[in-house]
Amino acid sequence: MVYLLCLIVFSIGIYGVLTQRNLIKIILSLAVAESAVNIFLVLLGYRTKGIAPIDDGTAANFAGAAVDPLPQAMVLTAIVIGLGVLALSMVIAIRLYHRYGTYDITKIRKLRG
């Protein structure tokens, strides 16, 4: 059920990318889609009433009680990558604004498809 929610948020992001005309809004939509994927990954390792995956020797049945740390590690990497992509896309958007004086994607049409 929660997974379905992730997919819905992901689809909202893709929808935004496809329909928005403003460069900044397109970038925000990308960010929404990216967050949806990241949340999905974190949820994969979730366990109700799980403990932090740090084995300090106090918890009995550690492997049975801890949440899965691997998706957390992956999400950290994915977030950093996402940050890089967002920063680069912002730079390109700002440069585009300097060149064209607008953020409207329909007015930025030098290239034929």
Added chain:
Amino acid sequence: MDPLPLLVAVPLLAGFVLPLAPKHRIRLTDFFALVTSAALVALAIAALRQPDCAYHVGGWGPRAGGPPLGITLVLDGASKLMVLIIAVVTFAVILYSPSYMARFTGKRKFYSLFFLMVAGMNGVVLTGDMFNLFVFLEIASIASYALVAFGCEKQELEASFRYLVLGSIASYMILLGVGLLYAKMGTVNMAHLSSKIAAAGGLAGAGPVTEAGKASALLIFATTLFICGLGLKAALVPFHAWLPDAHPSAPTPISAMLSGLLIKAIGVYALTRVLFTVIGMSDVGTPTLCNLIMVLGILSMVGGGFLAIGQQDFKRLLAYSSISQVGYVILGIGLATPLGIAAGLFHLLNHAIFKSLLFLNAGAVEYRTGTRRLDEMGGLNKRMPATGATSFVGSMSIAGVPPFNGFFSKLLIILACVAAGRYVFASIAVVVSVITLGYFLKVQKQAFFGALKDKWQHVREVPTMMAASMILLALLCLATSALMFKGPRDFFLGHAQRSFTQRQRYVDRVMRPTTADARESTERMD
């Protein structure tokens, strides 16, 4: 020294060290870039001579029959082939770059991004871990987004933005696919995934009724995500919209890298690796999947070919032709027969060589005349003999005229189609080949043959280094024809093809518990 981690580490290090060079000693930077790329060629050749092996990063190898704990790098026939192609084309492009890039500012940043992209591609080719595949894919992609926008002109920024948006969506799809696989199978190691998916019955057992059926339905969803995501990176036809803008807009050395290597390493190769090694396209009877891949290939071949005919911009024509030629590769691989895969990989190798050659030719013409429009050129053979001759070799190779390499790989693909009973696909491949010949004859006629136009009377040949790089690639166009003969064919293509069709060997290689030296002495020639 083990060449495996070095193949990723050397370009990564170069990417961060080269921009630190003093600004006024740009010659020094050029020299170090050349040395680095030469070192990559040496490493690739060293890797070629090695037996197939797996390298466990940080020593986190498999313990007592379990899966490897950490990230694994895997060297097998296909990755050897890819690493060699990447190293050779990188070397040629670096040879070409110093003169060409002299008119841009920020050459050091160019080298930095360039080597980051190479590191990413080598990583994608070598990795044996799904999540790591995504990470390297992003390294290569982000570097390429920035490189497309390198000139910061209107067109370049726009092309780069479009490429970035589509590329990011593709990446998220791939990440979602990796997440789904992890959710069902509980691992991201390719070998471990492969054995678990095989145990679960692969794609074949789809059906919502049983628990296994549900797993399989999820697997189909993940496969679809991979095909869309990696297909977008490879610019297959329904997903190709970004390529004809992005590839011509980049500075020429980068166009050569993008069309020659990037779409293959992070698109075609990654797709093949995921479909064959992880999902098991060859041993699970999945005619639907094979058909889907082949149809994508056919669409790309035909679509790219027809769109290329009408182009007047030299580089744009080459970009469309890339889509078309990648279609051939995908068609061969989609056949999923040993001959088909070998033929597809052969064409992949050839296309990397002649397409980068042709882009460098286009860049050479632009360097001296300042135009990319074919109708403004004419008779350039008289003033630029080296460029003219090498572009003739490149055009004839891509059009499939013997004795150049393109002829043999296309022949093999068509033969493989016939052998698999796909007569319609074989005839389409022949027709597209004729179309390719048509538009490359147009290029030759308009740009290089005929009467020299008055305004080009004072055009000179390009600098020696640029010419040397083009001649090197042109010679390779002839040399790789030798892969048609049995000995080299078995060594390169047979070996590479077996690494996709013999999935169990891959699994065994990675899952074997590490010993003290972790090196296998057997399996030298597979």
